Amino acid sequence: MTMGRARSVVLIGMEGRVIEVEADIGQTLPAFVLLGLPDAALRESQDRIRSAAKNTGLDLPRRRLTVNLFPASLPKSGSGLDLAILMSAWAADGYMRGTAEVIFLAELGLDGRLRPVNGVLPAVAAAAADGARTVVVSAENAAEAALVPGVEVLSASHVLPMAHHFRTPKAARILRPSEEVVEQRTGGADTTVAPPAEYSQDLADVRGQQEARFALEIAAAGGHHMLLMGAPGAGKTMLAERLPSILPPLDQDESMVATAIASISSGASSVTRLQRCRPFESPHHSATAASILGGGNRIPGPGAATRAHLGVLFLDETPEFHRHVLDSLRQPLETGTITLHRSAGQVTYPARFQLVLAANPCPCGMNVGNGRQCICSVAQRRNYLSRLSGPLLDRIDLQVQVDRPHSAALALADPGESSAAVAHRVQQARHRQQQRLSRYGLGLNSEAPLNLLSHELRLPRRCLRALDASLDRAQLSLRGYVRVLRLAWTVADIALKDHPDQDDIDIAMHLRHAAARH
Template identity: 50%
Template sequence: MLGRTSAVALVGLTGHVVDVESHLAPSLPAFTLVGLPDASLAEARDRVRAAVTSSGLAWPNRRITVNLSPATLPKTGSSFDLAVAITTLAGAGLVDAASVAGWVHLGELGLDGRLRPVRGVLPAVAAAVAAGRPRVVVPRGNAAEAELVPGARVRAADSLAQVAAHHGADVEVPEVEAVPDVLAALADRDEPDLVDVLGQQEARFGLEVAAAGHHHLLMVGPPGAGKTMLAARLPGLLPDLDEDDAVEVTAVHSVAGTFDPGRGLVRRPPYEDPHHTATPASIVGGGSGMPRPGAASRAHRGVLFLDEAPEFTSAVLQTLRQPLEQGELVLHRSAGTARYPARFQLVLAANPCPCGHAVGKGLACTCRPEQRRRYFGKLSGPLLDRVDLQLEVPAARSLDAPGEATAVVARRVRAARAAQRARWAGTSWRCNGDVPGRELQARLGADRRLVADLDRAVDRGTLSLRGADRVLRVAWTVADLAGRDAPGRPDVAQALLLRTRGHGA
């Protein structure tokens, strides 16, 4: 006696439809689960047996073998519980086998038969629809998320008994309280306004340039200068995500368990600000078995802010070099390889020294020279070479007046982004911060006078060739904010100033 249905296995953000087959043989009672399950999936045997009996259904007293095909694909997590249970009931003849075979089943089972929400429903349902299997049963706590997928025919259920009754089982369906989606951890976040920042006109302009051109940013200044306030206001300057980006970002947060389906797709750029004690795995992703996305991937199409950046371990800082260049993270583990997008804007904030008082003449600083070198030595040259803007943020003064509000600056950012989209239409680039230096050089033409200052900085050794390319990117963004079609020599000079003012220059 054989039952069949489908589930979805996630490897990173990629979903693979899995055929779940259950074979019941008249032999000594046993329950075997095969097909490369991980430990949490292997435990489904006990959860399924308890859930079936708690739902008022008879557990088949036979030898049960459940196969997850393809057997070479690693399967992780508890989202296979419902599929294993329903295909076992189909093999026992307790539900309509033909009806079960036409649906994809996702969900974790409680011992009382209730369905619990699981992670990654959005990419899982999208994979099922793409594979031509649009009919999906999910826990009620995941229904809003699953319904975001175009073309999906979603059936929400509170318990195994409800699903069995839908497939023709003769079972009483008790009223149960739906299990809330406790995995949705994002809280409402009111975006702070730039008007709260007093003074700091140069740093505000640097923040505007960073937002307009998708440039990475380093801010160096004493404690209380407003570095953290400025970084927290960068997402408010960024435009809303387009449809494709919103789906991709939402899928990342769904897999990470930080997505609230009640708000629909993630339309605003995310903001991640991990503590300086964070480990490399928490930043780039990891965990036992198949790796989960870390803060860098959760910040995809948004902002990753590292406050007190030199306090992070060197291992954490060096792991950021791959996503800064490639826009994705490839995580290799024994259970498989996962790819997560990680095209974020990196914002680093640092004090000028460990005590934070090495400003001006530095008379109040108590740090020894070797302490200062060791402190900034964490920010390696290869990492800083990838940071387009490097600014000094002086101490704030009580007499400083507030500047423009976020809404005013955001309008200029949107106009600059629109100019860049038009310029790079037909290419894979969206913003100046993504464009290779050779293309920017070609757009400038043959007049080397425009980049004479860059040539001199490279010859003196104060700027690398990669750094020169990044200055050129910033120059194009400065021109876009001013409404010019191409940068002039003053734009290049201003971009060079924005690049070489910080400690990392």
């Protein structure tokens, strides 16, 4: 009995699990048996592997080939194990050597080409954490795999040069010559972080809208969720799309996480370097809960909320979304994660995003008190805004009215501050927060819990009288009370104050309910 071994990685959500691929060649009738809970795509690898082997001139043996994917109890999906299965089969036949400790991540074409797969970055990171030092990928995935420091990355566009690289003398007499050579590179040796993006959408394009601009700055500085309410054409979407331009760039660890999510979600060969700008997701209002939160029949994939992790999730025309879709965001807004349960197991994805909602005041959009006659009935208005449930709105820190500008105001308004100028203040405010909160393991005011705000960061009683009165009159929930305090600290940080005063509390309370007063 001859055994061959290789290694690969499967992803369960964002967690990579190293898979031991064992191949055994028996002395019975020809067969190809694949064990270890493979899915349909993995079962189809048998035909891909046989054709790829034949087209390299190194056929698989015409005997019983049994391949076991260990651990056998772990469900396995996708085509990324194709190359590992082929190399282990060749090793079992005495054609390859040195494959037992190598990670192979590539799909095989029928002609032997190595095709890219999704999720290479988190897979290679998991392999490196498990002690692997050599990774084999397709040429299209080489740049992505090399983002992980401490690994040697081997890549080629065809399996033939890879077979030459690991061949034994027995295989050397049979393999066809290869014009291509295996490319070798060291992970982490190149520049790994992309420069910050130059945003084409700048806040300087926004004329007037001083209150909405100020609220946007507060949201960026403290990581607060935001609702923009106003008539069509008032500039709600324009403001929301410019929020990423005033957010600080991702740091090294955040870049790795954001790029790993992009690797799982996007095209297999689209990731070439770590992304520095914060993600911005804006799903259409017809999106389902599965497309927002993530879904799938076997191992669920990430949704828009996870793709917006560390960035912005913008829901334009929010009342047009189904109410159950909007309410499904309440749990990730609190925990920063999404856990999806399926028959094959559960998957947890990160989902710590800034939620920005934009809504008209009614279906026709004219119920704004500006002299235009609204054609909506009372029932239509009530049903329209009722999709924004009270528990969801209670989690939104800033609720801002965006008024439609008048021609005179536009003519007299100076160009607004640029995103670069606002981003500088945002960065200063975030630095003050980190200095104050880092000892508690926090980074932003929006993360501060009640026990911290009521003890170590407690404000004088005279500053809290109006806020306490609102809580006693049930105008604020306890959650709303905490969020007003968080807002007040952010307002103070923007003004470079050591702590909020009465004016900052008043500003925070106004921003909390500005839209509701219109």
